[in-house]
Amino acid sequence: MSLPKIITSILDFIYPLVGKFMPRKTYYYAACGSGNLVLSWLLFFFFYQFVFSKKNFPFQLPLNINFVATAYTLSSICCFLISFTIGFLLMKYVVFTGSELKGRVQLFRYALSSTLSGLLSWVILKLFVEVFSFYPSIANVLASCIVVIFGYLMQRNFSFK
Secondary structure, eight states: OOHHHHHHHHHHHHHHHHTTTSOHHHHHHHHHHHHHHHHHHHHHHHIIIIISTTOOEEEEEGGGEEEEEOHHHHHHHHHHHHHHHHHHHHIIIIIOTTOOSOHHHHHHHHHHHHHHHHHHHHHHHHIIIIISOOOHHHHHHHHHHHHHHHHHHHIIIIITO
16 A cells, blocks of 8 residues: 555544544645644754754855855755655645646646745744744744645645646
8 A cells, every 4th residue: 555545544534523624635735734844843943953053054155245044044944845845745645636737737836835835934934033032943833834824725726726
């Protein structure tokens, strides 16, 4: 049995508990998206705390341009790359299996909507950390919660239409 079928079987087993509240596709989206989101929160914490050790990393770009990458920005980029891959596979093979769009079109549209969501999340994260002095891991959770609705609407109405 393939991994998408295993995931679908597990989701179908639990669906009767929430079936009265939402359609199956919305439930699949919410379950897969929530799992991917929680994974990204855990990864962000891991990258921020242990990989980048809460430090800033100065870079010198060509033309003598100096740039500083914060640990939370680098953590956000790493999490985006991982959750993008997992998220696309879950959306394509578990949630939006009836889409008639070609895989490359889905990937392009998913990349576009995910990049917009990722940039929006990063701007909100930066605002929470630098303006409101939130702890980066908490700011990341709040920012991603705000962006979830935007992402769902983009994917439902554009990526996998």
